[in-house]
Amino acid sequence: MHRFGFEVKLEDGSGRARAGRFATPHGIVQTPAFMAVGTLASVKSLDPDDLRAMGAEMILANAYHLHLRPGDELVRALGGLHRFMAWDGPILTDSGGFQVFSLATLRSVDEDGVEFRSHLDGSRRRFTPESVMRIERNLGADVIMQFDHVIPGQSDEATARDASERSLRWLVRCRDEFERIGSEGVASGGPPPNNNVTARFVDSIIEAPPPSPFPPPQALFPIVQGGIHEHLRREAASTIRDLHDWLGFGIGGLSVGEAKPDMYRILDVLDDALPRTHPRYLMGVGFPEDLVEGVRRGVDLFDCVAPTRMGRNGTAFTSDGRLNIKRAEFKDDARPIEQDCDCAACKRFSRAYIRHLFLADEILGLRLLSLHNVHFLVSLMRRAREAILRGELASWSDAWLARYHSRPTISA
Numbered sequence: 001m002h003r004f005g006f007e008v009k010l011e012d013g014s015g016r017a018r019a020g021r022f023a024t025p026h027g028i029v030q031t032p033a034f035m036a037v038g039t040l041a042s043v044k045s046l047d048p049d050d051l052r053a054m055g056a057e058m059i060l061a062n063a064y065h066l067h068l069r070p071g072d073e074l075v076r077a078l079g080g081l082h083r084f085m086a087w088d089g090p091i092l093t094d095s096g097g098f099q100v101f102s103l104a105t106l107r108s109v110d111e112d113g114v115e116f117r118s119h120l121d122g123s124r125r126r127f128t129p130e131s132v133m134r135i136e137r138n139l140g141a142d143v144i145m146q147f148d149h150v151i152p153g154q155s156d157e158a159t160a161r162d163a164s165e166r167s168l169r170w171l172v173r174c175r176d177e178f179e180r181i182g183s184e185g186v187a188s189g190g191p192p193p194n195n196n197v198t199a200r201f202v203d204s205i206i207e208a209p210p211p212s213p214f215p216p217p218q219a220l221f222p223i224v225q226g227g228i229h230e231h232l233r234r235e236a237a238s239t240i241r242d243l244h245d246w247l248g249f250g251i252g253g254l255s256v257g258e259a260k261p262d263m264y265r266i267l268d269v270l271d272d273a274l275p276r277t278h279p280r281y282l283m284g285v286g287f288p289e290d291l292v293e294g295v296r297r298g299v300d301l302f303d304c305v306a307p308t309r310m311g312r313n314g315t316a317f318t319s320d321g322r323l324n325i326k327r328a329e330f331k332d333d334a335r336p337i338e339q340d341c342d343c344a345a346c347k348r349f350s351r352a353y354i355r356h357l358f359l360a361d362e363i364l365g366l367r368l369l370s371l372h373n374v375h376f377l378v379s380l381m382r383r384a385r386e387a388i389l390r391g392e393l394a395s396w397s398d399a400w401l402a403r404y405h406s407r408p409t410i411s412a
């Protein structure tokens with residue numbers, strides 16, 4: 001039987017940060033960890049070998065996008081997402097809630113679900129908690145997220161309450177459909193699923209789980225919503241904990257337009273409201289300073305498209321803030337993007353060369369910056385983990401943040 005588990009190896013003595021290990025059917029993730037985003041089953045411009053070389057352990061894909069193209073049933077027929085994209089490590093799929101509410105047009109929300117038009121061809125579609133569970137089952141990621149109602153970050157209390165309570169009702173339906181699929185194997189097409197779908201949470205980690213048959217056991221994570229309203233967040237967390245013995249918890253609806261102090265305040269609230277024994281995943285948050293602030297508040301997993309999106313736009317993360325490689329000051333700069341970075345870009349290429357690639361529209365340029373940026377966040381979390389294990393997270397993160405903010409960001 002393939003199992004999920006989470007063990008906290010050490011909690012930092014001076015704060016709430018913890019170093020842990022999250023076991024999945026496709027391997028163990030050392031936490032805190034940044035998950036690179038492969039929206040369309042591809043971390044843009046990066047090969048799975050690049051990701052392994054930089055030490056990435058878990059990646060993310062998106063149910064909305066893969067449902068529209070190439071179709072989740074096709075992915076299932078080809079052996080599931082792991083085989084389809086040649087990544088044999090842990091994968092998480094986002095449910096598509098965020099995309100339906102941000103990308104799709106003509107959406108109408110009712111209690112049953114959301115009707116929208118595809119951003120690709122305008123075709124009319126409908127997502128319900130049940131249909132999204134079947135899509136995520138077909139894709140076959142290790143961790144799947146509930147379908148939720150996502151709202152802008154500065155929404156008022158009434159709007160946030162309405163969306164949060166709907167998300168909780170949808171969570172019940174996700175849970176029921178997830179369990180029904182597991183016992184009956186109703187997901188359409190493909191090989192018959194095994195019956196060990198409902199994974200079991202164990203207190204200690206099993207080493208080297210055997211390769212999983214498809215579809216593998218999956219863990220369904222609920223998502224805590226509630227906007228920037230502390231009492232709504234507490235209520236949602238409490239209700240969610242009463243609904244099921246979850247394997248982990250998603251924190252949604254942050255980094256969607258609210259002020260950073262509001263995000264940090266809500267994370268403080270949720271650190272107390274969520275069990276310390278289970279992994280916490282802060283969804284869609286991936287700027288370096290937010291990762292460090294999140295780790296200080298007990299977050300274990302992060303994801304964001306920022307490193308690859310900004311890389312394609314010519315922006316690099318460095319320990320001294322962001323850097324726009326296209327600026328004239330780098331024209332003859334022989335230094336790497338970051339002096340002590342051991343990524344495949346910084347070990348070989350100068351700022352001047354990468355700037356030249358961008359100005360000449362050479363695709364290697366955006367690939368090198370994407371590679372550096374993902375490597376930057378993956379290794380940032382590795383260094384945070386090491387600091388926690390040394391019992392020095394507070395001083396390490398103070399120094400890191402001071403340096404990162406010490407210089408105005410030089411991004412166009």
Ligand SMILES: [Zn+2]
Binds near residue numbers: 341342343346347372
């Ligand atoms: Zn680098």
